[in-house]
Amino acid sequence: MELNRRQWLKTTALAGGFTLFNGLTGIQPLTAEERIKFNPRPFSTPVRLSSNENPYGPSERVRTAIKNAFDEGCRYPYSYSDQLAELLAQKHGVDPESIIITGGSTEGLKIAGITFTANGGEIIAAKPTFLAMMQYAEMWGAKINWVPVDEHMGYDLQEIEKRISSDTKMVFLCNPNNPTSTLLPAEQLTDFCASVSKRTVVFSDEAYYDYIEDPNYPSMIDLVKKGENVVVSKTFSKVYGMAGMRIGYLIAPPHLAQQIRRNIVAMSNVYAIEGAKEALLDDEFYRFSLKKNKEAKAIIYNTLDHLELPYIKSHTNFVFFKSGKNINELGSQMLDKGVSIGRAFPPFYDWCRISTGTIEETQFFAQNLIGLY
Ligand SMILES: Cc1ncc(COP(=O)(O)O)c(C=O)c1O
Numbered sequence: 001m002e003l004n005r006r007q008w009l010k011t012t013a014l015a016g017g018f019t020l021f022n023g024l025t026g027i028q029p030l031t032a033e034e035r036i037k038f039n040p041r042p043f044s045t046p047v048r049l050s051s052n053e054n055p056y057g058p059s060e061r062v063r064t065a066i067k068n069a070f071d072e073g074c075r076y077p078y079s080y081s082d083q084l085a086e087l088l089a090q091k092h093g094v095d096p097e098s099i100i101i102t103g104g105s106t107e108g109l110k111i112a113g114i115t116f117t118a119n120g121g122e123i124i125a126a127k128p129t130f131l132a133m134m135q136y137a138e139m140w141g142a143k144i145n146w147v148p149v150d151e152h153m154g155y156d157l158q159e160i161e162k163r164i165s166s167d168t169k170m171v172f173l174c175n176p177n178n179p180t181s182t183l184l185p186a187e188q189l190t191d192f193c194a195s196v197s198k199r200t201v202v203f204s205d206e207a208y209y210d211y212i213e214d215p216n217y218p219s220m221i222d223l224v225k226k227g228e229n230v231v232v233s234k235t236f237s238k239v240y241g242m243a244g245m246r247i248g249y250l251i252a253p254p255h256l257a258q259q260i261r262r263n264i265v266a267m268s269n270v271y272a273i274e275g276a277k278e279a280l281l282d283d284e285f286y287r288f289s290l291k292k293n294k295e296a297k298a299i300i301y302n303t304l305d306h307l308e309l310p311y312i313k314s315h316t317n318f319v320f321f322k323s324g325k326n327i328n329e330l331g332s333q334m335l336d337k338g339v340s341i342g343r344a345f346p347p348f349y350d351w352c353r354i355s356t357g358t359i360e361e362t363q364f365f366a367q368n369l370i371g372l373y
Contacts, residue, residue: 057241103266105248
């Protein structure tokens, strides 16, 4: 019997198991030492590829730092967070006053949103994007001016600029964007932020910045340093593998940092802060995370290429692809097979966002996706 390529792939994948993908990408299994140092998630179903978590970490060094801080749990975290702010200020070349430590960057997004819309007004944001700031600000009375992404799923900066009015209190950029994984062209981004920050506050969510492969790609911290009306958010949840610990930070010029800081609610905690301090030094884990993310993306790309499903080139730890199936239907089919995938991102109901997992988890996703076509 002659098999077409799709049938072949299906049978080979199911019969040959994980080797098909290893053959395609040349990925090596983890050594015993790597397992200890980098702490991969144990395989169990449902495999959770729905929240863009790092499947590795906290690293051995971070875990040890947290254990060593165990007895400090009776202390309030303020002096500890001041120390972390010092380290982050050095890393980014800003004044410690410009760093605001938050309970995950989500707290930073929420308090920045309400700081600037407390007296009414609107936030301009792309659709779709990461919603934490906008949902929270809306609850407190802000209006959201949604600008659809363009035909390549990128930001429509021209349209955003056109919509700025006296009502606009903030422009929210998520770059790379979640869920589309797109990255703004560097020059466009800098020119846009430099000019728009003269008229309103620009917020640059850089949760996925570490995954950008261009070493010269700019961070909007450059504009913070010049005292422009720009706020940047960063997180320890992604490349550092600490999503459960809730620690992130904002970087803002002192005149904005002062205002935002007043609205802090959660802040972070001693263990997360001590872990974060160590994470900044653990270069080996950082590089490992990036390498494994690339490998997992290669498996996802290969799978989508074989299935002839279109996808966006990802600058993050997830891939947004056109499944051609309603996302809710695909979601329950995949869950039946033991894989939890991303939710719906209106208006892209026949697209799917899949986070990178460990190699084993990603292969499991790939096999099961193939099984559906
Ligand atoms: C773009 C973006 N910003 C911020 C966050 C929130 O991260 P954190 O864990 O720091 O609150 C996420 C989480 O997925 C995200 O995708």
